[in-house]
Amino acid sequence: MRGCDNMCTYCIVPFTRGRERSRPVSSILREVEQLSEKGVKEVTLLGQNVNSYRLPKKGGLRFADLLNRVAAVNPEMRIRFTSPHPKDFPDEVVEVIRQHSNVCKNLHMPAQSGNSVVLERMRRGYTREAYLELVRSIRLKLPDVALSSDFICGFCGETDEEFEDTLSLMEEVRYNQAYLFAYSMRERTTAHRRFKDDVPPDVKQRRCLKRNKI
Ligand code: SF4
Incomplete structure (x- = not known):
């Protein structure tokens, strides 16, 4: 995802990168599958605040769902993500991390x-x-x-x-x-x-x- 809606008072990011935009899940999964086929061993999901990942048109699909699907692409591929904002760290994300041995x-x-x-x-x-x-x-x-x-x-x-x-x-x-x-x-x-x-x-x-x- 790109941008940030948080407006921390010290931060320039919302002014330079704009509002939050979540990349479609199908496009992320396609890229992870392609990387897996090429033998890539590790993927990092990036966003200013990954916990805000949301796709309203997909029934409000959230970051926990995305992480769950990405982790299932190839259990041998390590998955990382950064950064989760401490103000809204959902239990569901912790649960997905716990369930998948390939999520670091x-x-x-x-x-x-x-x-x-x-x-x-x-x-x-x-x-x-x-x-x-x-x-x-x-x-x-x-x-x-x-x-x-x-x-x-x-x-x-x-x-x-x-x-x-x-x-x-x-x-x-x-x-x-x-x-x-x-x-x-x-x-x-x-x-x-x-x-x-x-x-x-x-x-x-x-x-x-x-x-x-x-
Ligand atoms: S959450 Fe991060 S990127 Fe967003 S305004 Fe705060 S410090 Fe900047």
């Missing part, structure tokens, strides 16, 4: 911050508590799951205490891999119109370096 137990779940007030400023649509509850519920159903994430440090107005919550979230979740980027304001975003990029560059860098202690 590896989830990239971009948290962006561990502080609920910062998450609200980012307009991410979840709190720290809701994110941790999602992680707990996924690990209950997929005990061997490997988790990765993206984080931003130094978003508009972020205090040292708020950034400490990002570090404590990382410690609590114990990701297999996490990327931490210093915030860089983009023109045209909501943050550019409404907020001030007021965390000095040296503070952003210092916060980025703190992650090394985890």
Whole structure:
């Protein structure tokens, strides 16, 4: 799928790639079948927010259905997907992952911050508590799951205490891999119109370096 309807305040993607468009399931399945015939061993389904995949004309077919069908094309072919948005991670997707041994137990779940007030400023649509509850519920159903994430440090107005919550979230979740980027304001975003990029560059860098202690 392409585009994004979420409008996180720091993000330029909805302005550059437009509204969400889901590629027809028949076209995806055809491509996966062709790749399988060529001996390709691994396929990654891509979208800014794969959980929003929806085909209204096909009775509201959702991402779990697509993943189920793609996984069934060739049980020897590994299937990955990225990225699922933590605000709307359906149980059905976890169930499909559990049922197919060829769907990799590896989830990239971009948290962006561990502080609920910062998450609200980012307009991410979840709190720290809701994110941790999602992680707990996924690990209950997929005990061997490997988790990765993206984080931003130094978003508009972020205090040292708020950034400490990002570090404590990382410690609590114990990701297999996490990327931490210093915030860089983009023109045209909501943050550019409404907020001030007021965390000095040296503070952003210092916060980025703190992650090394985890
Ligand atoms: S961060 Fe991701 S979910 Fe948010 S607006 Fe950008 S592309 Fe969409």
